[in-house]
Amino acid sequence: MAPLRKPKLAVWKFASCDGCQLSLLDCEDEILALADTIDIAHFPEFSRRVTRGRYDLSLVEGSITTTHDRTRIQDIRRRSKKLVTIGACATAGGIQALRNGRNLTEFISVVYAHPEYIDALATSTPISDHVKVDFELRGCPIDKAQLLETILAFLHGRRPSISTTSVCTECKARGTVCIMTAKGAPCLGPVTHAGCGAICPAYDRACYGCFGPMESPNTTSLAKQWSALGAPRDQIARAFSTFNVAAPAFEKTARAHADKDN
Amino acid sequence: MGGTEADIDDFGGAFTLQRADFQALLDALSKLGYDIIAPTMKDGAIVYGAIRAVEELPIGWTDDQGPGRYRLSKRLDGALFGYAVGPHSWKKYLHPPERELWRAKRNGNAVTFKTKPPDKQKRAFLGVRACEIAAIDIQSRVFVDDLYSDESYETRRRNTMVIAVNCSSPAETCFCTSMDTGPAVSGGYDLLITEVVEENAHVFVMKAASNAGQAVLAQLPLKTASPADVASSRAVIRGAEQAISRTMDTEGLRELLQENPEHPQWDDVASRCLSCTNCTAVCPTCFCTTVADHTGLSGEESRRLQTWDSCFSGAFSELSGGSVRQSTKSRYRQWMTHKLSTWIDQFGASGCVGCGRCIAWCPVGIDITAEVTSLRAKPKKEA
Ligand code: SF4
Ligand code: SF4
Ligand code: SF4
Ligand code: SF4
Numbered sequence: 001m002a003p004l005r006k007p008k009l010a011v012w013k014f015a016s017c018d019g020c021q022l023s024l025l026d027c028e029d030e031i032l033a034l035a036d037t038i039d040i041a042h043f044p045e046f047s048r049r050v051t052r053g054r055y056d057l058s059l060v061e062g063s064i065t066t067t068h069d070r071t072r073i074q075d076i077r078r079r080s081k082k083l084v085t086i087g088a089c090a091t092a093g094g095i096q097a098l099r100n101g102r103n104l105t106e107f108i109s110v111v112y113a114h115p116e117y118i119d120a121l122a123t124s125t126p127i128s129d130h131v132k133v134d135f136e137l138r139g140c141p142i143d144k145a146q147l148l149e150t151i152l153a154f155l156h157g158r159r160p161s162i163s164t165t166s167v168c169t170e171c172k173a174r175g176t177v178c179i180m181t182a183k184g185a186p187c188l189g190p191v192t193h194a195g196c197g198a199i200c201p202a203y204d205r206a207c208y209g210c211f212g213p214m215e216s217p218n219t220t221s222l223a224k225q226w227s228a229l230g231a232p233r234d235q236i237a238r239a240f241s242t243f244n245v246a247a248p249a250f251e252k253t254a255r256a257h258a259d260k261d262n
Numbered sequence: 263m264g265g266t267e268a269d270i271d272d273f274g275g276a277f278t279l280q281r282a283d284f285q286a287l288l289d290a291l292s293k294l295g296y297d298i299i300a301p302t303m304k305d306g307a308i309v310y311g312a313i314r315a316v317e318e319l320p321i322g323w324t325d326d327q328g329p330g331r332y333r334l335s336k337r338l339d340g341a342l343f344g345y346a347v348g349p350h351s352w353k354k355y356l357h358p359p360e361r362e363l364w365r366a367k368r369n370g371n372a373v374t375f376k377t378k379p380p381d382k383q384k385r386a387f388l389g390v391r392a393c394e395i396a397a398i399d400i401q402s403r404v405f406v407d408d409l410y411s412d413e414s415y416e417t418r419r420r421n422t423m424v425i426a427v428n429c430s431s432p433a434e435t436c437f438c439t440s441m442d443t444g445p446a447v448s449g450g451y452d453l454l455i456t457e458v459v460e461e462n463a464h465v466f467v468m469k470a471a472s473n474a475g476q477a478v479l480a481q482l483p484l485k486t487a488s489p490a491d492v493a494s495s496r497a498v499i500r501g502a503e504q505a506i507s508r509t510m511d512t513e514g515l516r517e518l519l520q521e522n523p524e525h526p527q528w529d530d531v532a533s534r535c536l537s538c539t540n541c542t543a544v545c546p547t548c549f550c551t552t553v554a555d556h557t558g559l560s561g562e563e564s565r566r567l568q569t570w571d572s573c574f575s576g577a578f579s580e581l582s583g584g585s586v587r588q589s590t591k592s593r594y595r596q597w598m599t600h601k602l603s604t605w606i607d608q609f610g611a612s613g614c615v616g617c618g619r620c621i622a623w624c625p626v627g628i629d630i631t632a633e634v635t636s637l638r639a640k641p642k643k644e645a
Contacts, residue, residue, distance in 0.1 A: 033559045152557055161554040165539055165575045168625070172543030173359040173570060177305040177349055180625045182332045190538035190625050204305070215576045216537045216590055225330070225626045 007056035007155060010042035012076055014062025014069050015096055015124060019141035020087035021045045021061050027144050034148075038155065054079045057154050059147075063089040063096060063124045070121070070130060077131035082154050085127045086147065088140040092212050093246035095140075096124040100246055126246070135160060138193045140210040140243040146195050163194045164215040167207050170198035179206060186226045188239060191217040191249070212244035219253035233257045273469065273492040277484035281464035284342065285316045288388075290481035296386035296423060299355060301348070307332060308348040310355075313388075320345060327433035327618065330627025337431075339459045343389055346433035347617050351546035352387055352394055356418050357401060359543075363553065363566040380417035388425045390451065392444030393436075395426060396615040397546035399450060403609050404549050423474050426451035428495070429502045430459075435618030437508040437631055443615045445502040453478060456495035467495045510616065510631040511638065512602075518637060519603035523595065527636045532591035534626050539572035541620035541628070542597065547613050552577070573597050598633060 011021055025031070025045060034040075041051035058080035064070055077083055085091045093100070099107060100123045108115045127133055137150055146162055153160035163169065167189035171178060179185040179201050189198065189207035193214040200207050213219070223236050231239075240254035279287065291298050292314060302311045303320045313319065325345045326333045337344050364377045390398075398419070405415040429436075429445035438444030447454055452475035456467040467487050470476040487495075542548040552571035557564045571578050574593045579586040587593050605613030614630070621629045 030559055037559065037561070148559070149556070152559065152561075156557060156561060161556065163575075164577065165572070166536070168538040168540050169543070169570075169572070169575070172540060175309065175350060175354065175359075177307040177309060178332075178540065178623055178625070179305075181330055181623050182306045182349075184331075187625070190536040190540070218534075218536045218590065221534050221536055221626055 006037065006039040008039045008041040008051065008054070009151070010055040010058045010076075010080065011040075011045070012042070012058060012060045012062075013044075014060065014073070014090065014127070015065040016062030016087065016089040016094065018045065018061070020090075020139075023086075023142050023144045023147055024059070027148060030148055034151070038151075054081070056081045057151065058083045059151075060085050060090050060127050061087055063093045063126060064130055065096060065120050065124045067119070067121065073127060073130050082134045083127075083131065084135045084137060084150060084154070085133050086137045087142050088138065088210065088212055088243040089124075090127045091136040091138060092244040093124045093126050095243050095245070097246035098241060099124060124246070137162075138195055138211040143195050143197070165194050166190050166214045167192045167194050167196065167198050167201075167211070170194050170196070171201050174198060174202065176202050179204060180229075184229045186229060186231045186235065186239065188222070191219050191222050208239065208242060209250065210243050212247045213249040217249040219249050220256075223253050223257065234259070273467065273487060273495055276467050276469045276487035276492060276495075277479065277482075278487050278491050279466045279468055279482055279484055281340075281342075281466070283483050284466065286482050287478070288314060288316060290478050291386045291388075291423075293481070294384075294478065296384045298386050298388055299352075300388035301343070301345070303334070306334060308334070308345055310348075310350040310352065310387075316342070319343075319389075324431055325433055327435045327622040328627070329435070329621050329629045329632075330624055332622050340464065341430065341457060341459050343427045343455070343457050344431045344459075346429065346431060346436055347391055347394065347619060349544055349619070349623055351544065351617075351619065352390065352398060353401060353546050353549075355385060355387070356398065356422065357405070357415060357549060359570045361414065361568045363568050365563065365565050367563045368561075380414050382417060382421055384421045384423070385418075386423040386425055388427075390424050390426045391429055391617075392426070392447045393438045393441070393615040393617040394546060395424065395447060395450035396438075396441075396443035397617065398424070400547045400609070400611065400613065400615070401549055403611075423453070423478075424451045425453040425455065425475075428454070428456040428499050430457060430498045432502050432506045433618060433622070435508065435621045436506050436616065437510050437618060438616040439503060439506050440508075440510040440512060440631075441612060441614055441616035445506065446499045451475070456498055458491065458494040458498060460494065465491065467491050508618070508631055510614075510634050512612065515612075515634065516603045516606050519599045522637060523599075525637055527633065528591045528595050530636070531594050531628060531633055532589065534628055535574075535590050535594050536626060537574045537590045537593055538625060539574045540623050540625060541630075542572040542574060543570060544619040544623045545601075546617060546619070547601075547615060548572070550578070573600070598630065601630075602634070 104122050108118050150160045180187040185206040187206040188209035192209045193211040195211050237254050237257035240250040244250050300313045301308045302318050308320050319342045322337050322340045324337045366375050405412040426447040452472040454469045470479050550571045551568045553568050573596045576585040601613040
């Protein structure tokens, strides 16, 4: 079924590390086949050829951290039929959202030699705080199979087949022994969105929540169990303060366990 | 299941196999074309996996289990089966977590469908416990003995030899005695093993209950079981029965659950429950699945996969307009009410066999037996 006109795909970068876009480039075998079906119209990491105008699907990486980007995302939304955010920065604000509610001027003065060149917003916010988002793909970085599934789903006009349950679901499907119950490891898997294939527990490493909150995250109950297993308060606060710190369920529990002066 | 002699499986026609000859059993199974699936140690737990040598069994190990907790420890003896059930169940093989239902390919205007031939590999499950036989029976009731029969499940079940083991070392989480499923095996097996470890003896008292089981026994260096061997086997079973301390009061449980959908205990458990799905994944009777189509890049081919699903997920109850069970409260209530109550209406028996897996493998240690007790303590909520 060759469509009359190849759908146009655009990939955009905001405040981010490029890792999620690299996941698309990492689809080495698939990306050429993909280029047969769709017109990769704007993806500077992939090709210098840039087609202006309107796009059928825009993939947006990164969070909004400057006034310029706040305007730019509005323009991209206007020119995109469907807009999908890719990764923790675009979906939740990213690690850079650690600055939210803290003193940005002080951070800038400590980090940059010439603070006067820096023009940044006080907060790092997800794309959905600014424009309507059609689908949010999780992960830091995203999973390439999920990315392909999402692109294909939008191409074929169906909903992406992406589970919103916990990482535990994937752990059990692959037969991994639960490291929380069998070893007392502080694992974020039960409150974390599936999608990675439960990689960390398979390598004896507790899930650190890079996919952000799952559909019904009971972070309060999990934090209580971590305490019972011996995790100190600051460890709990830190565990919930990474790539998805600005996701409400994680932020709430991070705050509840933070020291008063923070 | 009480502890009287009459309840214990009849040991007439039993034989003994010496510990030193146990490898002969594995060799005989391999020779007869079976893949041997047995308990084996991996990542700090006893799981089920393919083995060929007796050394791959958890020799001299046992498990220490509690709500949200599982640890291995050394036994004082060299028992091969001195532990209870772990995180895996046999459903991993009979009802796998993922299965391709079909593939479709477009050729011009035609679409062709292909299904994989049913998996006919002969498997011997070695070390199946009484509660697990009950669980296999329950899933067979669901998948085979109903209006529609799942050919794929039925083929795998038919090609499976069940080598049961009477439990000697129940875990703190076991409550088969309450559910009338164990610890003594009574039927549903091809071969039954009782492991007897004594001061100067380590033998396996064995019995066949099918031609397939008989064919295996015929290959082994056996001796007819002596009255002393039979007495020792009975002692093992009685010891296991006495070691089980956990209980679930099932009297009127079906009604209790159906009459108390608004009991305050549901809010209480929902405040602890993570809706993580672990309990349903480890439960040997939970059978729910979902299907999803996976299209290829060209849009010319598609695969339909069946994967385990859980009543703790939102998508599980999604109809047009959203998920019917939005709250964790409604999901836990659904799970427990189905398992212990409406399962009886649907399939004629409880959906719980008392294996305790959901207790041990719940990351926050939610204990279904304790939940039943709490529901009984404060019956109907006042209107
Ligand atoms: S290891 Fe972590 S992700 Fe896996 S089942 Fe246990 S708690 Fe869940
Ligand atoms: S009862 Fe336990 S294992 Fe089951 S969904 Fe709730 S937290 Fe997870
Ligand atoms: S509900 Fe729990 S105890 Fe009962 S069969 Fe399932 S996992 Fe075992
Ligand atoms: S529940 Fe009973 S039959 Fe099952 S492992 Fe425990 S003691 Fe054995």
